[in-house]
Amino acid sequence: MSAASSDLLTLVAGIFGVLILASAIGYVLQQRLSPDGSNAAIENLNARIKAWWIMVILIGIAFVAGRIGVLVLFGFCSFAALREFVTLINTRRADHWALAAAFFVVVPVQYYLLWAEQYGIFSIFIPVYAFLLMPIISVLRGDTERFLIRIAEVQWALMICVFCASHVPALLTLNIPGYDGRNVLLIAFLVIVVQLSDVLQYVWGKLLGRTKIAPKLSPSKTVEGFVGGVVSATMIGAALWWITPFTPVQAGLLAFIITLMGFFGGLVMSAIKRDRGIKDWGNLIEGHGGLIDRLDSVVFSAPIFFHIVRYWWSL
Amino acid sequence: MKAFITKAAAAAIVVFARAVTAVRAIWPEAGLPSSPCVYFANHSSHGDFVLVWTVLPPRLRRQARPVAGAEYWLKSPLNRFIGSDVFNAVLIAREKDQRTEDPVTQMAAAIDAGSSLILFPEGTRNQSDAPLLPFKSGIFHLAAARPDIELVPVWINNLNRVMPKGEIVPIPLICTVTFGSALRLAPDEAKDAFLERMQTALLALSPKPAGSGE
DSSP: OOHHHHHHHHHHHHHHHHHHHHHHHHHHHHHHHOTTSOOHHHHHHHHHHHHHHHHHHHHHHHHHHOHHHHHHHHHHHHHHHHHHHHHTSOOOGGGHHHHHHIIIIIHHHHHHHHHTTOHHHHHHIIIIIIHHHHHHHHHTTOOOTTHHHHHHHHHHHHIIIIIIGGGTGGGGGOOOTTOTTOTHHHHHHHHHHHHHHHHHHHHHHHHHOOSBSOTTTOTTOBHHHHHHHHHHHHHHHHHTGGGSSSOHHHHHHHHHHHHHHHHHHHHHHHHHHHHHTOSOSOSSBTTTBSHHHHHHHHHHHHHHHHHHHHHHTOO | OHHHHHHHHHHHHHHHHHHHHOOEEEOOTTOOOSSOEEEEEOOOSTTHHHHHHHHSOHHHHHTEEEEEEHHHHTSSHHHHIIIIIISOOEEEOSSGGGOSSOHHHHHHHHHHTTOEEEEOTTOSOOOSSSSSOOOOTHHHHHHHHSTTOEEEEEEEESHHHHSOTTOOSOOOOOOEEEEOOOBOOOTTOOHHHHHHHHHHHHHTTOOOOSSOOO
16 A cells, blocks of 8 residues: 555544544534524534535545546536625626636636646636636627626636635645655645634634624634634644645644635635625535535635645645 | 436436526425415526426425416427426417417316416516516416415526526526415405515515626
C-alpha cells in the first residue's frame, strides 16, 4: 500500500471516529432532552450530523474514484451552488442565453480545463473570457433595464460558485516535489480544517458564546465562538501536518489563514442572504440549508490556499 | 408495451424536472385532500403542470389529470404523446367556435370518474408584469356543477424564469410549489365573489419576489 492511501485510510478512520462520537452524543442528547422530537435545536443538530455522514461518504467515494471522481463531485457542487445563487439574483428574459451559457458552457469548460491541466487558461477563463463574453451575450437582446446590476450579479455568481469553488480540485494539479500522488490529501486538509472551524465555532459559541461579533450580519456568531473555533481549528490543522507537505508550524499557519478566510467568507455570504431577505440559500442539505450554506467558507479559503501552496511549495 | 413507454417517459420527465429545478413542495398544515379535488395554479410556463404533477405524492399523482389547451397538446405527435398518453390530460378547446364539447362538462366527467384536476384558471400563460391574470369563469362553473369538490390553490414559483415563453433551453433555478388549504364554493356564492376569493387565496401563497425578475 502506498503512503498516500495508508494516510488516507488513517484519516478516514479518524473522521469516522469523530462522526460516530458526534452521532452518539446527538443520540444521548435526543434521548435526554428531546425524546418526542420537540427540541428544535437538538433535532437540527442530529439532522446536521446525519448530513455530515452523507457528505463524508460522498467525498470518500470521489477520492476513491480518483481525479475524475473529485472533478465530477466539485463540478456538481458548482452547478448546484450556481443554481442556488442565480435563483436569488436579478435576471430578465434578455439574460436567458447568458445564463444558459453559464450553466452549460462555463461550468463544464472550467472543470474540463482542470482535467486537461491547462492551468494558464483555467486561471483566467472566468475572470477574463466569461467576464467579457457574458455581457455581450446579454446585450445582444437590447434590454438595458438594470443592465449593470444584472451582468455584475451573474459574474459574481460565476466567480464564487465556479471559479473559487474549482480551486479546491485545482489542488490536484499542483506538482509538489516529494508529494507525488498525495495531492488529494491537500483537499482533505483544506476541507477538514475549514469545515471543522465552522463546526467548532458553532460548538464554542453554544458553550461559551456571550458577545455577538456581527449582530447585523449573523446574530448567532459570537466572539467566543470565533476565537475558540479559529484557535482549535488552527491546532487541528497543525496536528494534521503529516498529511501535508508542510511542517507543523507551516500547517498551523496555513490553517489559521484559511479559517480566517472561511470566517469572513461566511460573513460576506450572510450579508448577501440578509440583502435578499432569506435565511438559507436552499434546502439541498437537511439541517444545513443549501449547498452554499455549507460551502461558503470553503470557496473563500480555497483560492488563497491554492495560491500560497502553488507559490511556495509547487514547482 | 405502450404502457411501459409512457411510464418510462413519465419517470424521465419527473427526474428531469427535479434535476433542473430541485423543486420543493410546501404543504398546508392539514395536508392535501385524499379524495379527488381540483388543484388550481398560476400559469406562466408549459412546464407548470409537470412541476405540480412531479411534487404530488405518487398516490395522488396517479389520479391527477392536467387540464390543457387541445390546440397546443395535439399540435405534433410528440405533444400528443406527452399530453394525452403520459399525462392523460383533459384536453379542452380554448376557442369557443372550435368546441365540440363543453369544457366544464369534460372536467366534471373526469372528476366523476375519480380523477383530480390540475387547472390553470387564468386560461393562458401569464406574460404580464402582474402576478396573476384575472381568472376565467370556468373554475366557477365547475365548482357550481360539482359543489362538493375541494379546490386547492397551488402557487408555482420561479418556473417562468426557468423557461420563459419562446425559449427552448431551460435554465436551472430552484422552484417551489406551495399548496394552500382546500376551499369550496360557498352556498349562494356569486361568480365574481367566488373568483375574487380564489384569486386572493392563490396570491396569498406567492412569496415576496426573490430575483424580482419579470
